[in-house]
Amino acid sequence: MQLKTSATQPLLPVSLRSLDDKMAKGIDMTTKGDFVASLAVFRELIQSVPLLALGSH
Amino acid sequence: MQAVAGSAAGDPTLRFNTATLNADAEERVRTLMETDQLPLAYMTARAHNLSDMIEYIESEIMDSEEHDFATIADETEKYLSRSKALVPCRPLHLTEGKSYFTQWPMTNLRAKEVEKAEQMFQKKKFLDEKQADQQFFDNNEFQSANKEVDNILRSEKEEAAKPKAETKVNIEEAKWGEDDDSLGSLDDELEAQGATAGTVADDAGSMPEESDIFVPPSPGADPYQAALRLNPTNAALNIAAGDFTRAMELLKTQLAVSNFAPLKQLFVDTLTLGRVKL
Numbered sequence: 001m002q003l004k005t006s007a008t009q010p011l012l013p014v015s016l017r018s019l020d021d022k023m024a025k026g027i028d029m030t031t032k033g034d035f036v037a038s039l040a041v042f043r044e045l046i047q048s049v050p051l052l053a054l055g056s057h
Numbered sequence: 058m059q060a061v062a063g064s065a066a067g068d069p070t071l072r073f074n075t076a077t078l079n080a081d082a083e084e085r086v087r088t089l090m091e092t093d094q095l096p097l098a099y100m101t102a103r104a105h106n107l108s109d110m111i112e113y114i115e116s117e118i119m120d121s122e123e124h125d126f127a128t129i130a131d132e133t134e135k136y137l138s139r140s141k142a143l144v145p146c147r148p149l150h151l152t153e154g155k156s157y158f159t160q161w162p163m164t165n166l167r168a169k170e171v172e173k174a175e176q177m178f179q180k181k182k183f184l185d186e187k188q189a190d191q192q193f194f195d196n197n198e199f200q201s202a203n204k205e206v207d208n209i210l211r212s213e214k215e216e217a218a219k220p221k222a223e224t225k226v227n228i229e230e231a232k233w234g235e236d237d238d239s240l241g242s243l244d245d246e247l248e249a250q251g252a253t254a255g256t257v258a259d260d261a262g263s264m265p266e267e268s269d270i271f272v273p274p275s276p277g278a279d280p281y282q283a284a285l286r287l288n289p290t291n292a293a294l295n296i297a298a299g300d301f302t303r304a305m306e307l308l309k310t311q312l313a314v315s316n317f318a319p320l321k322q323l324f325v326d327t328l329t330l331g332r333v334k335l
Contacts, residue, residue, distance in 0.1 A: 009284050010297045010331045014323070043319075050308055051323050053284075053293040 014051045022048070077143055086110050095121065096129045103133050104140045281331070296327040 022045040029038035069092045076084035082105040089098035090110075095118050102110040118124045281298040288294055292311070295304035301324060308314040317324075 009294070010281055011333075012293055012297060013326045013330045014293065047319050048323060050312055050314065051293040051296065051320070051327055053288070053291050053297075 009053050009055060012051070012053055014048045014053075016052070016054070019045060019048060019052070080143070083107060083110070086114075090114065090117075095124055096132070099129060100133045100136060104137060293327055296324050297331045299328060301328075 022041055026038045026041040026045060029035075029041060069088050072088045073085060076082075076088060082101065086098045086102045086105075086107060089095075089101060095114060099111070099114045099118060102114055115126065118126045118129060279298075281294070285291075285294045285298050290307060290311075292304040292307045295301075295307060304324070305314075305317060308317075308320075314320070
């Protein structure tokens, strides 16, 4: 686990990396044919986007 | 209270309100009569069965040209059927009837002021005494009627105040090899150093502490607020700072979010996970 030692923003549960992970998970489930679970993952992904905080760099 | 209201002759409203609070129907009728509200005074007197006043007001109404007694009587009969007594506020009861004999807890402001003034006076007196002592010692320090003794004392004081001049070594006069002092052993040096260190430690330990009370340093700026100040329109930062209402307003205006139920857990996670301490 890598921790930030300095940051301009607080540690938030939603980050670009977590969204990437969810995207990959949803695509993987769609590929496997588990459409119900993939739909839940994609919905969660969309709901998480508004709570994303990004810096200028 | 009624006496105060009565003394305010130019304020019939105050008199009427006070009479209502005191449940003094006669005073109310009297106030209405004095302000030329004869129909109201008549109705009030009838409602409270004040027969003496009823007769007097009836005669006044009949004598006046602007009032019609028949109309007023009809209206009075109509309203009397559904009249309701204006009962003043019920006092608080501790136990049965005890509230009438119990004093309300009141702060004696005058006594407080006196106490405060006394404290200030004592403090001033203490400071004055301290100042007087200081002046006394300043005046008496190293002063003597004998000038010679005074000069000696002053010179001693000046010498003591002067920092000790560093001992200068005349290099030309210094000769190598003439001193008989041996270099000494390493153990002696170490012992001497240990003794010196111990003395220093003792000195440090004997330094007077200012206070036993730990005064924590003042907290710095809130990092959440600092991040929020840089980007105040970000919903996630508002949630992390704990301002859910503002975050919901932002989401509503920016993305037209109306159903926040699915986002509830994300809101809670954002708030709580940002405060995790490892």
